[in-house]
Amino acid sequence: MTRPTGPNSAGWPWGTATAPSSPSGTPPASSPTGLPATRCVPSPSVPPLSRPTRCPPPTSRTPTTTPTCRNSPGSSPTCGGWPKLADGAPERLTAALAPLVDGYRAWIARREAAVDDPASHLGPYRLDAADALGKARDAADRISAGISRLATDPVARAAFGFANRAMHLQRVHTKAAAGRHNAADRLLDDVLSEVDVPANRSWRPFQLAFILLCLPALADPDHPERSDDRRSAVADLLWFPTGGGKTKVYLGLTAFTLAVCRLAPASGGLDPTAGVAVLMRYTLRLLTIQQFQRATALICACETLRQAGPSRWGATPFRIGLWVGGRVTPNRTDGAEVWLSERRRGTGLRAGGGGSSHQLTS
Template sequence: MKIIKLPAILPGDLDLAIVNQQLRSRTAQLDWSAVISAPEQYLAVLLAGLDLDDDAEVLDCETSTLSDTIAQKVAQVLLSSGQPHIESKPTVNAIAPALWQQPKSIPQQDNVAVPSVFEVEHNNEPILQPPSYYQIRAELEQAVLADLLGPAGGEYEEIDEARVSDRYLVGLIAPLHRRQRLEQSDDDALQTEELTTDQTGSVDLSIEQLDELAVNGVGTSDDGTTEPTNPTAETMFPSSMGMSFCVSGTATAMRITAGWGQYKRIESEYLKNAAGKAKQIWRRHPIVGQSPAISLTAGKIAPWRIDPEHEVYVRGQIRACGDDWIVSLFLVNEQREPQRSRDQAWLFQPELSVESATNQKDIFIRRVQVRSPGKCDPGQYAEEQLMEMLYRRHVEFAIGHGIGVHAEVAAGRTDRAVRLCTRVVPAYEVPKTDAPTFDEAGTELVLDMKELANSTAAELLAKLNPLVRAYADWIAIQKNRVAQLHEYADTANDALANCARAKARIQSGLDLLQADAKALAAFQFMNQAMWQQRVHSLYAEQKRRGEDVEISIIDVAQNRSWRPFQVAFILLNLPSITDLAHPDRCHETAAIADLLWFPTGGGKTEAYLGLTAYTIGLRRLQGAIAGRSGESGVAVLMRYTLRLLTLQQFQRATALICACEAIRREHPTKWGNEPFRISLWVGQKTTPNRTEQSEEFLKQKLGQYQSTSSGSPHQVWTYW
């Protein structure tokens, strides 16, 4: 028996009458797995004269192969022709984790005890299976998308709200010819005034625009720009969305699929008002269409009307780009907004996708980006080429216009795609980045802060030199790969040259510890301070949780060890911090500002806190330089742009300063009599910037203005 796989959108290229004859003669069987849209008029032709009970084998209407929507439509068609009803499967989120599954029913037998559901074993696996973090996150993501984009209640949902645009906040395409809403009252009682629009979606308002609300306060360089207290009234909505992409010159035709959710104001089948009559609600109707094959020839694409009942078109243009094609497609809502129930002319949950119309499926290639080196800064161009090399397997196939685009890559390839589709809420999976393990950096590498704090210069060389050797070995391996990069060979060689320079700087840091006693002492001071702050921070955290723990249990190597990249970052910066005349620090063109780029939680803070401890310890050992004391002044400035991040990082930095101060108090003759201090400045909106402002602030806000017997105010120190 021949199996006929139905197209995604009926009828496709099939002659449904002929297929119906084959089904009735028992020479063919249907495969519904790919169907996403099946209009009832086509189903009526396909299923004419068929009976579910007698023709179940050829219909293959098992609920496991039918989507819920298609099953309902098939049931309606069969019921309308007097056929039995097909039970549709319940709506199930495909990615929802199965927390618990009811076991199959167990037949009751006389005098035999039936175990409870928690005693039943299924394939020797426990019934209760906790979901993974990925499953929970995926379910949460779907819940957020359903709430913001919809449809939260299924493809034929009912919405009991005044407007659908109040229910869903993203994925709205307005009609090209809109009416301006002057009052936010009931939908049917809105006062309106016509707007004129053009095909690009720009609008010419025929009413006076509302003035923006006055801004409280004035932005300053200290506080940043001041934001308005209220957003401005929104007067423009997009009437189209689309994408541009590149198609291989070997392709001959493509096919477009477009659709959206159409909401109509009708009477509910379920909800009743206070009088017991059917309530007026918004009912969703999914609309999906598939275009005929579109030939890839230069010029404008003939406008394609997706559905005969709605003035919604897909427009586009094809341009030649060498031997390939650049295609731009737009889904345009050219409807006119009615005076009442206006959301009927809006498009919700819009989708636009494109794929090949021939047997050659992987027709989409890298999007062309032509940029001349002479049109940008040489350093910027070199950086862009480096990014191109590093991310050569992450190809950008398309660019969205007012929307994101997702590409389905070909099997086993990264430079070809088989399908492009729009995404109202684009998403990208960012892989977790882990620092190299100890084994990768060499088994002889020592990263224990306590052990490094108590090591001599010769011992440090033996314990840290494996890091340099491991980096050198990695560079040698990468050099062997340059020949495989072809067009990126020059960029790869430049990158390896920078790697070699970084290795040399790390080696210079190690050599400095051998030659400079003060640098060695500051390095030991840094490791001791970092060790103490790390251990005591963990101890304090567990104490706040109410745990009964001893600090000796926490003070173990795994809780006080560096990560390899942190030690490397610290070593390559030691020479320029130690020597005020070092070229990395003061050369006019060759000076370096090192950027530590690592994902959140990877250990950036620990790295620069280590350099902070080294710097303030070295200043105390070097004493006065050029008439300036090493015990006074500001050694390190840290700035953060987010308030919560500022507080968190300030706490971590304070723990380090406390550790440094504890070390200083044990050896004041070595580390000086002046205490280590830390302060926080968060701008004049929160704390005063000047002494006179501080005095006035205390007098007016805190009521702490007091006079001494002599009539002069007390001196007040305020710490923030």
């Protein structure tokens, strides 16, 4: 198959061939352009593209991490019950908490032995393993220091008891409120007796360990971990999969911090009962509201304990606030008053689209 040549041949989009001679041998006639007469030669048939098949996106199932409590020798202790830890004497607290750090150190020793096991294939990572094990030992020492602090510091021990009682109150009352949501005719005491079970009033090992790890620095404003020295200052991060119980940990630390502020003497001439003790920050709006509700349940429990013992916990109420945009809550108290007045009149939301003051029941 040949392409004709000439001034008009460059742009032809298909292949051509010179027309064959006539039966009499007469050369083919010329075309009006002066080029030899040609005929189109069809290109080979190309099958149409098949319709693309939609493949489902890849999926995988991540196993749930359940931090259950086990009592196998040298592994992990029985979970700490809040009522038991709330009223423990120094020797009883030490006896209840010591298995936690003992079990952790036993686990570290087993991990260290596994580094030299050929089946673990950790030989090329020996330096990394040594670094991780060293940090684990530091954490174990800090947990042990928290236990020692509870045994020797009456303020820390009282604040720890306050935190466990507050956690117990907020948890069972939150469960009871949920149980009465669709059965408002049920008596509160009846529902409380059903939900006040060990599963709803206990720490998981990692929760209690993290609290003890942070406890010495929270109890002592002059602790090296709170200093400006970067070599000793510490910022602790708790990582655990969703639903594992991280919120309980920082709620427990919050209650402990509030109690320490009420019991500690004035530091630097400042009133420890005044000011903001804890800041919580969330980047998702729905999560902010949900966590605010849980934190408020804790503050209500703390305030209940304060009112029952004002001589010890002070006359100033425990308070909580929510600092978000004006489309979530009113920015000023007079704006909240206007919103509530219109709500009572049944006029609905304000024309400006301002937020609701009722975040705890939204």
